[in-house]
Amino acid sequence: STSSKLLLLFTVSSGGLVAYSDSRSQPDEVPASIVNKNDGQKKKVVVLGTGWAGTSFLKDLDASMYDVQVVSPRNYFAFTPLLPSVTCGTVEARSIVEPVRNIIKKQRNGEIQFWEADCLKIDAENNKIFCKANFDNNTVGSEEFSLEYDYLVVAVGAQVNTFNTPGVKENCHFLKDLEDAQRLRRTVIDCFEKAVLPDLTEEERRTNLHFVIVGGGPTGVEFAAELHDFLIEDLVNIYPTVKDLVKISVVQSGDHILNTFDERISSFAEQKFGRDGIEVQTGCRVVSVSDKEITMKMKPTGELCSIPHGLVLWSTGISTRPVVKDFMEQIGQGKRRILATNEWLRVKETENVYALGDCATIYQRKIMDDIVAIFEAADTDNSGTLTMEEFRAVVDDIIARYPQVETYLNNQHLGDLTDLLKDAMSEDKKEVDIEGFKKAIHLVDSQTTSLPATAQVAGQQGKYLAKCFNRKNQCTEHPEGPRRFAGPGGTRHFFAPFRYKHFGQFAPLGGEQAAAELPGDWVSMGHSTQWLWYSVYASKQVSWRTRMLVVSDWTRRFIFGRDSSRI
Ligand code: FAD
Numbered sequence: 001s002t003s004s005k006l007l008l009l010f011t012v013s014s015g016g017l018v019a020y021s022d023s024r025s026q027p028d029e030v031p032a033s034i035v036n037k038n039d040g041q042k043k044k045v046v047v048l049g050t051g052w053a054g055t056s057f058l059k060d061l062d063a064s065m066y067d068v069q070v071v072s073p074r075n076y077f078a079f080t081p082l083l084p085s086v087t088c089g090t091v092e093a094r095s096i097v098e099p100v101r102n103i104i105k106k107q108r109n110g111e112i113q114f115w116e117a118d119c120l121k122i123d124a125e126n127n128k129i130f131c132k133a134n135f136d137n138n139t140v141g142s143e144e145f146s147l148e149y150d151y152l153v154v155a156v157g158a159q160v161n162t163f164n165t166p167g168v169k170e171n172c173h174f175l176k177d178l179e180d181a182q183r184l185r186r187t188v189i190d191c192f193e194k195a196v197l198p199d200l201t202e203e204e205r206r207t208n209l210h211f212v213i214v215g216g217g218p219t220g221v222e223f224a225a226e227l228h229d230f231l232i233e234d235l236v237n238i239y240p241t242v243k244d245l246v247k248i249s250v251v252q253s254g255d256h257i258l259n260t261f262d263e264r265i266s267s268f269a270e271q272k273f274g275r276d277g278i279e280v281q282t283g284c285r286v287v288s289v290s291d292k293e294i295t296m297k298m299k300p301t302g303e304l305c306s307i308p309h310g311l312v313l314w315s316t317g318i319s320t321r322p323v324v325k326d327f328m329e330q331i332g333q334g335k336r337r338i339l340a341t342n343e344w345l346r347v348k349e350t351e352n353v354y355a356l357g358d359c360a361t362i363y364q365r366k367i368m369d370d371i372v373a374i375f376e377a378a379d380t381d382n383s384g385t386l387t388m389e390e391f392r393a394v395v396d397d398i399i400a401r402y403p404q405v406e407t408y409l410n411n412q413h414l415g416d417l418t419d420l421l422k423d424a425m426s427e428d429k430k431e432v433d434i435e436g437f438k439k440a441i442h443l444v445d446s447q448t449t450s451l452p453a454t455a456q457v458a459g460q461q462g463k464y465l466a467k468c469f470n471r472k473n474q475c476t477e478h479p480e481g482p483r484r485f486a487g488p489g490g491t492r493h494f495f496a497p498f499r500y501k502h503f504g505q506f507a508p509l510g511g512e513q514a515a516a517e518l519p520g521d522w523v524s525m526g527h528s529t530q531w532l533w534y535s536v537y538a539s540k541q542v543s544w545r546t547r548m549l550v551v552s553d554w555t556r557r558f559i560f561g562r563d564s565s566r567i
Pocket of ligand 1: 052073117120176321456
C-alpha cells in the first residue's frame, strides 16, 4: 500500500490526476489509473454491500480492468420497496431476492470475488478492511480475514434510528431488511393466535390486536395499508370472533403523515386511512416502549399518555452504521452525522474511498454558505439579531431558493433540531439571534442539502461511479481528449459530477389504491395509480426470475388470498 501511495503521489505531482474543470475548480475525482498495464497487475477494488448501490455499481463495472472483491453479510440483493408486501404474505420473501453470485456471474469481461461477511473496520491509514463471517452453524477454520484495497467503495446502507428511545430496541419491530419482514409476518399471525386463546378477557384480546406503527413516512404508511388489506381480505374470515377488536394506529410526531410527499397525497392518505378505520395520531412523540405499553408525549400540552399494544413497528428514519461511524472518526468527520462525499462521490478527506447510497451524503458546502450569507446580509445594522419580521422574510427567501429546507422543517425524524428551528420561528419571539441560528443550520447541513435516502438515488449513484471507473484508463491514456473528458489545454481529465434524476415516488395506500408524485408536479391517486405501481415495480425487478415470481405472487393473492400460516 505504501508503494501505491508513492505512485499516487507521483501521479499527483506530474499533473496526472483526474480533475473536473467547472467554474468551482473542484479537485480530482476517480484518481487517474496508476496501473502499469504491462506488468499485468490490476488495481484492487473492494466493494462493501450488495444493496441497491453496491449491486448497481457491480452490474455496470467493467471487471476486466480491476481485481474486484465484494464483502456483504447477505449473499443476496433484496428489492426493498416490496418489503412491506412480504410482511403480510402478499409476496413471498424469496420472490424479491436475487443471489449476488447470480448477479456477478453475469459479468462478461472479468471475475468478481464475493465474501459473505461483515466489514467490521476500515483502516483508512493502511488501505485495509477487517471482516468477519457470521454463520449460524459452526464453521471450520477462521471466520476473520482482512483485505487490502486500492479503491474502496462503501455501500453499506444505514441502520434504523431509535433516537435512543428507551425500550425501542428490545420491544419494537423494524422493517429494514428481509429478516425484519419475515419476523413481522410471524408476529402478526402470533397476535391473532394469541387473541383467540381461551380464557382471555376482551381487554386482553384487544391489546393483542392493537398494531401500532411509529412513523408516518412511506414505510410506516405502506405497512399500515398492507396490514389493513390482510385484515379485511383474509384474516376476518379466518378469525371471525375477534375481527371487531383489531385496531391499527399510526403515531406521527409531525402534523401529517407522508410529509415528504405533496400535500394533496398526504391529505388523500389521511382521508383514506380515516375511512378505513386506521387511526392516525399526529403531534405525538414516543418517549418509551415496554413489552406491553407505548408511552407518548402530546406535543402541544406535553401531557404523557400510555397505550397497550400487541405489536409496535418502529419506522422513524435511519442512522449511520458503526463501521462507518468509526471510519468517520479516523478521517476527521467524527462530528458529522453522516459520511460526507463530494459531488463525485469521493469521501471528503480521502483519496481512494468512495461512498454511495444511504450511508453517505453529498455535501454541498455552497448551499450552506449561501444560507448563512443570506442571514448575514439581512442583518443590515450588524446587531447580530433579526426582528421576527426580517427573520421570516429571510426564511421565505431561503425556502424559495432551497425548497428542501422546508421539507426539513417538517421532518419529524430530526427531533430536537426540528424543535430548535421551530422554536426560533415561534410566534412569541421578538427577535432571533443570528449566531444561534447559524449554528443550528450547520448542525443540520447534511439533512437539508442531502438527496433522499432512496433506492433511486443509490442505484443511480452506483451506475455513475461504475461509469467513472470504466473510463479511468481512457482518461489517463488520452490526456488530450475526447473533449468531454478534457479540461482546458488538454492537460487534465474530468468527469461531470453526479447529478440525480428524480423519476417520482409512489405510496401504496391499500385497497388497490396508490398515490404517485411524478416529475413536473404531476400527482396521481387512486386505483389507476395502483396499476401504474404494479407495472413499475414489475419492470424494476433485477431479473426475469424475480419478475416472474413477483407477478405470480400477485396473481396467487388475487385468486387464493394470502397465506396465514405461521412458518
Ligand atoms: P442497502 O440497500 O440497505 O444495502 C446495504 C448493503 O450493505 C446490504 O447488502 C447489507 O447487507 C450490506 N452491509 C451492511 N453492513 C455491512 C457491513 N458491515 N459490511 C459489508 N456490508 C454490509 N426506496 C425507493 O426508492 N423506493 C421505494 O419504494 C422504497 N421503499 C422502501 C421500503 C422499505 C421497507 C425500505 C426499508 C426502504 C425503501 N426504500 C425505497 C429505500 C431503499 O431501500 C434504500 O434507500 C436503499 O436500499 C439504499 O441502498 P443502499 O445500497 O445504500 O443500502
